[in-house]
Amino acid sequence: MFEKNEMIFGIRAVIEAIEAGKEIDKILIKRDLGGDLAKELFAALKQTTCPVQRVPIERLNKITRKNHQGVIAYISAITYQKAEDIVPMLFDEGKNGLIVLLDGITDVRNFGAIARTCECAGVDAIIIPKKNSVSVNADAIKTSAGALHTIPVCRENNILDTIKFLKESGFHVVAATEKGDYEYDKADYKDPICIIMGAEDTGIPYEHLALCDEWVKIPILGTIESLNVSVAAGILIYEAVKQRKAE
Numbered sequence: 684m685f686e687k688n689e690m691i692f693g694i695r696a697v698i699e700a701i702e703a704g705k706e707i708d709k710i711l712i713k714r715d716l717g718g719d720l721a722k723e724l725f726a727a728l729k730q731t732t733c734p735v736q737r738v739p740i741e742r743l744n745k746i747t748r749k750n751h752q753g754v755i756a757y758i759s760a761i762t763y764q765k766a767e768d769i770v771p772m773l774f775d776e777g778k779n780g781l782i783v784l785l786d787g788i789t790d791v792r793n794f795g796a797i798a799r800t801c802e803c804a805g806v807d808a809i810i811i812p813k814k815n816s817v818s819v820n821a822d823a824i825k826t827s828a829g830a831l832h833t834i835p836v837c838r839e840n841n842i843l844d845t846i847k848f849l850k851e852s853g854f855h856v857v858a859a860t861e862k863g864d865y866e867y868d869k870a871d872y873k874d875p876i877c878i879i880m881g882a883e884d885t886g887i888p889y890e891h892l893a894l895c896d897e898w899v900k901i902p903i904l905g906t907i908e909s910l911n912v913s914v915a916a917g918i919l920i921y922e923a924v925k926q927r928k929a930e
Contacts, residue, residue, distance in 0.1 A: 689758045692751035694720045698727050706759040707733040708818050713740050713753030724754065732840055734813055761819045761831060763838040766845055769808045770852050773875075780854060780875040781923055784810040786842060786891055787882040788912060791817050795826025796913035797880070802830035804920045810837045810845060810877075846894045849877050856895045858887050859919055861909065863900030870897045872923035873930055880916045883909060 691700055698720075700707060710728070714737045728735060733756075743751050766782075773780040783806050788794055794817040801809055811817060818838070824831045839845045850856055857870050858879045872878075879895065881887035892898065901915055910918075 690747070690755060691758065692747055692749060692755045694724050694752045694754050697754050697756045698724050700756060700758065701727045701731055706762050707731065708757040708759040708820065709734045709736060710754065710756040711736050711738050711743060711746075713743060714738065716753040721753075732813060732838075734818075757820075759819060760821060760824055761836060763819075764808065764835040766808070766810055766837045766839060766848060769835055769837060770849065770854075773807055774852075778807060779873075779927065781806050781872075781920075781927075782808050782810060782849070782854065782877040783916065783920065784842070784845070784877055784879045785816070786812065786879055786887050787815055787885060788880065789815070789817055789882065790912075791820060791823040792826045793817075793911065793913045795823040795828075795831065797916045798823070798827040798830045798834060798836075800913070800917045800920055802827070802834050804924050806834065806920060808835040808837055810839060810842075812842050813838055813840050842891055843894065846877075846879075846891060850894065850896075855897075857897045857899055857919070858892050858895040859901070859915055860886055860892060860898050861900055862886075862892070863898045865899060867899040867901050867919055868922055870899045870922075872926045876923060878916070878919050878923065880912055880919075883912050 691697060697710065710733060712735060743753065743755055746755055783801055785797065798809060817823060819831050819836055846856060854875045854877045856877045856879065879887055901910060901918055
C-alpha cells in the first residue's frame with residue numbers, strides 16, 4: 684500500500700502503482716531512459732492521464748540518493764474528479780452550479796488560498812489543467828486550511844474541450860481579464876456559472892477567452908497594475924454569492 688502524498692521511485696515500483704490504480708500527481712522520468720523495463724513503463728503510462736515530465740538525471744539525484752532507476756513518482760494527496768462526472772451530478776441534485784477554473788496558475792499558495800475561498804463560498808468544484816498548472820500537494824492543502832480535502836478538484840487534459848462541455852451543459856462562462864469589456868459586478872452570475880482565472884503574468888490564453896461568454900475586469904485605482912490572483916478570485920466568487928443571495 685502507498686500512503687497519500689508519498690514519493691515512490693524505481694521503474695517496477697512505479698509500474699505497480701499505475702497498475703494498482705493509484706492516483707499519481709506527477710512522474711519525473713530521466714530524459715534518455717531506455718530498455719525493456721522502460722518500454723513496459725511507457726506502455727503503462729498510456730493507460731493513465733497523470734502528468735509526465737522528462738528531466739535531467741541531476742534533478743532526480745537531488746530528490747533522492749537511492750536507486751531511482753531514472754523514475755520518480757508522487758502519489759496524489761487527493762483523488763481528482765472529472766468535470767463530465769461532476770456537472771451532471773450538480774444538475775441531478777438541483778444545484779445552481781458554481782465552478783472555478785484555474786487556467787495556468789502554478790503557485791501552490793495562491794491555489795490553496797483560492798480553494799479556501801471556494802469552500803467558504805460554497806463553490807461546487809475547482810477545475811485545473813493537467814499541464815502547466817498547480818497540483819494538490821501538501822503545501823496547497825495546508826494553505827487551503829484543509830479545503831482541498833473537501834471541495835472536488837477536476838484535473839482536465841484539454842481546457843478548450845472542458846469550456847465547450849460546460850457551455851453545452853448550460854453553464855455561463857465568465858473570464859477575469861484586464862481586457863475585460865466592463866467591470867466584474869456588471870456580469871450576471873445568477874445562473875450556473877464557471878469563473879475562469881488565469882495566471883498573473885500571462886492571463887488566460889486567447890483561445891480560451893474566445894469561448895467565454897463575458898470578459899470582466901476588476902478596477903485598479905492605484906499604481907500597481909494587478910491584484911494577486913487569489914484576491915481577484917475572491918472578489919468574483921463573492922460577487923456571485925451576493926447576486927445569488929439577492930435572488
